[in-house]
Amino acid sequence: MVKSIEVKNLTHVYSAGTPFETTALSDISFSVEKGEFVGIIGHTGSGKSTLIQHFNGLKKPTSGTVMIEGEDVWANPRDVKKFRFRAGMVFQYPEYQLFEETVFLDIAFGPKNMGLKQSEIEERVLEAVEFVGLSPDILEKSPFDLSGGQKRRAAIAGVIAMRPGILILDEPTAGLDPRGRDDILLHISEYHKKMNATVLLVTHSMEDIAKTVNRITVLSRGKILTDGTPKEVFSEPELLKSAGLSVPQVTRVFLRLRELGAPVDTTVYTVEQAVKQLSALRGGKV
Amino acid sequence: MREIIKTEQLRFSYQSPETVLALKDLSITIPEGQFVAVLGHNGSGKSTLAKHMNAILLPSGGACYIAGMDTRDKSLIYDIRRTAGMVFQNPDNQIVATVVEEDVAFAPENMGLPQKEIRRRVDEALLSVGMQDYKQSAPYHLSGGQKQRVAIAGVIAMRPRCIILDEPTAMLDPIGRDEILSTIKSLNKNHGITIILITHNMNEAAEADRILVLSKGSLLIDGTPKEVFENVETMKSAGLSVPQTVELLYELKKLGCPVSLDGLRVNECADILYRFLEA
Numbered sequence: 401m402v403k404s405i406e407v408k409n410l411t412h413v414y415s416a417g418t419p420f421e422t423t424a425l426s427d428i429s430f431s432v433e434k435g436e437f438v439g440i441i442g443h444t445g446s447g448k449s450t451l452i453q454h455f456n457g458l459k460k461p462t463s464g465t466v467m468i469e470g471e472d473v474w475a476n477p478r479d480v481k482k483f484r485f486r487a488g489m490v491f492q493y494p495e496y497q498l499f500e501e502t503v504f505l506d507i508a509f510g511p512k513n514m515g516l517k518q519s520e521i522e523e524r525v526l527e528a529v530e531f532v533g534l535s536p537d538i539l540e541k542s543p544f545d546l547s548g549g550q551k552r553r554a555a556i557a558g559v560i561a562m563r564p565g566i567l568i569l570d571e572p573t574a575g576l577d578p579r580g581r582d583d584i585l586l587h588i589s590e591y592h593k594k595m596n597a598t599v600l601l602v603t604h605s606m607e608d609i610a611k612t613v614n615r616i617t618v619l620s621r622g623k624i625l626t627d628g629t630p631k632e633v634f635s636e637p638e639l640l641k642s643a644g645l646s647v648p649q650v651t652r653v654f655l656r657l658r659e660l661g662a663p664v665d666t667t668v669y670t671v672e673q674a675v676k677q678l679s680a681l682r683g684g685k686v
Numbered sequence: 687m688r689e690i691i692k693t694e695q696l697r698f699s700y701q702s703p704e705t706v707l708a709l710k711d712l713s714i715t716i717p718e719g720q721f722v723a724v725l726g727h728n729g730s731g732k733s734t735l736a737k738h739m740n741a742i743l744l745p746s747g748g749a750c751y752i753a754g755m756d757t758r759d760k761s762l763i764y765d766i767r768r769t770a771g772m773v774f775q776n777p778d779n780q781i782v783a784t785v786v787e788e789d790v791a792f793a794p795e796n797m798g799l800p801q802k803e804i805r806r807r808v809d810e811a812l813l814s815v816g817m818q819d820y821k822q823s824a825p826y827h828l829s830g831g832q833k834q835r836v837a838i839a840g841v842i843a844m845r846p847r848c849i850i851l852d853e854p855t856a857m858l859d860p861i862g863r864d865e866i867l868s869t870i871k872s873l874n875k876n877h878g879i880t881i882i883l884i885t886h887n888m889n890e891a892a893e894a895d896r897i898l899v900l901s902k903g904s905l906l907i908d909g910t911p912k913e914v915f916e917n918v919e920t921m922k923s924a925g926l927s928v929p930q931t932v933e934l935l936y937e938l939k940k941l942g943c944p945v946s947l948d949g950l951r952v953n954e955c956a957d958i959l960y961r962f963l964e965a
Contacts (some may be wrong), residue, residue, distance in 0.1 A: 444829050548728050575775070575856045577727040577886050579925035604859045607930065608857045644861040649889065649930040649952060650792045656956035662963050671930055681963055682943075 402470040404566055404598035405432040405455055405487075405579065410464035412450050424450040426622040427464070432600070434565075437592050439609035439630075441646035442604045442619030448602050452568050455600075456487040469565060485514055488564030492571045494555035498543035501555050503534075506543050510562040521561075526560035531594075532587050549580045556584070560591060567591060568600040573608060581605075585612050606648045610634065610669040618643060634669045650674050690753055690848050690880045691716040691739055691770070694915040697746040697747035698734055704746060710903040718847065721874045721881045723911075725953035726900035727925035732852075732884045735900065739850050739882060740770045753847060761776060768797070770848040771841030775856050776835035780840070786828075787812065790839045798843065811842035814877065815869050826900050829864025835869055842873070848880035849873065855887065866895060887930045888915070899924065916947045931955035938962070 412425040453459040457480035500506035532553040573581040620643035687824035737743040783789035815835040899907040
């Protein structure tokens with residue numbers, strides 16, 4: 401099957417040839433299968449944002465290639481725009497990008513640019529609103545009359561309305577309260593499942609990522625430090641620490657239990673798994 | 687201990703007439719030197735409360751006193767803002783100068799202090815946030831955590847007795863978060879500055895002396911982190927969560943395990959679980 405994303409020997413240098421030259425990505429090779437849900441983590445300046453901006457043609461590789469759904473993004477620079485629809489990008493604090501008179505027009509902006517028919521646009525707007533858990537009643541409101549959480553969801557709906565095969569979200573839960581955070585993640589997971597979409601989630605929250613994704617890619621200083629299932633990645637707390645990251649708090653509890661001499665398996669990263677394991681250790685008698 | 691912040695039946699509405707109240711008759715007292723975290727869902731009134739603490743917003747009803755000064759008294763506004771300094775979420779919106787030390791000098795210069803005194807305060811402020819080696823740097827070359835520490839230094843240079851931070855780590859990565867949290871703790875412990883930390887991060891709140899939980903403009907819970915996080919159900923119903931340590935203990939307790947919920951820190955939680963496994 402054709403891979404959703406295939407990056408080969410990607411290098412990106414900012415301000416090349418000036419005293420400010422910095423290598424943001426250095427010879428990265430990485431691929432994502434159709435339908436994977438990947439978490440991308442890394443400290444500030446690790447290259448996460450630079451990397452994801454290559455997936456919809458916002459950045460051009462200094463060297464190397466980026467293939468989206470089997471096509472080289474830069475094979476024909478005039479065609480780059482079509483990748484904006486295939487790899488939908490939700491930026492940080494996307495609510496600051498709402499601009500239209502009504503929520504409907506804002507969400508319809510992407511599909512309209514794709515040149516779709518009015519009936520098709522309407523269908524997609526309604527579908528997108530449902531995906532993010534907003535009531536259709538708000539479509540006629542001004543986006544500026546919505547609450548913070550609603551604005552965030554309306555902005556995400558604007559990307560979902562393009563039905564991108566690849567959905568990329570940069571810190572979609574930043575600034576939201578815990579319930580808002582869980583809610584957004586749930587809706588993203590639903591889009592992932594129902595559309596069999598490839599989803600890339602960039603986040604600083606280890607707890608969020610542990611709950612949602614099937615695979616984690618860790619970036620550090622422009623290179624891939626480690627890549628694997630949450631279980632594999634979180635089983636290397638020292639490596640993560642060296643990259644300025646950490647493991648979920650519940651994993652740290654288990655690491656400490658092991659230090660105390662308890663016979664626990666420390667590859668635990670959600671509360672649910674922890675409860676299961678502890679109850680099994682007590683012979684199911686809890 | 688002396689009280690630094692006191693609200694009496696504080697009420698606030700963004701509209702007039704008061705159709706929706708952002709704060710509903712809130713009465714709280716904060717003694718000087720305390721490290722207080724304020725939690726609450728989006729729209730709970732956290733930021734509205736914070737903005738009353740340095741007179742950015744004025745009460746629609748009731749009153750707010752900072753070191754005994756009534757925020758409604760316009761003649762006291764500079765004294766109030768000098769006593770209670772504010773740090774916001776986005777470091778990029780708070781930095782005005784192109785050199786770190788000039789940015790930190792902004793407030794003391796406006797206060798009309800003599801050159802020598804400004805120099806002393808800037809050096810001292812940068813030292814207290816661990817940014818002394820960057821005083822000649824350009825802010826845009828700094829990381830988010832470093833920029834936020836410069837913003838805090840800018841407030842410190844006014845020598846406030848209280849600092850209010852409105853989600854100062856929301857835009858930072860884990861390293862930046864740790865930098866800010868340890869800076870806050872050191873200002874509180876070593877300099878006796880009262881800290882009001884508004885946050886959505888339960889693990890940050892767990893570091894405070896006291897947590898105020900707001901819900902729909904009212905005070906829902908007020909207590910030490912251990913006391914507050916034991917109310918797992920109340921916290922969840924207010925749209926909040928508890929640290930994973932307490933959540934794990936809570937889930938086990940629900941299954942009938944004899945564990946207490948006061949294992950907030952990783953080591954405390956592990957100790958409780960260890961005793962449980964050994965029993």
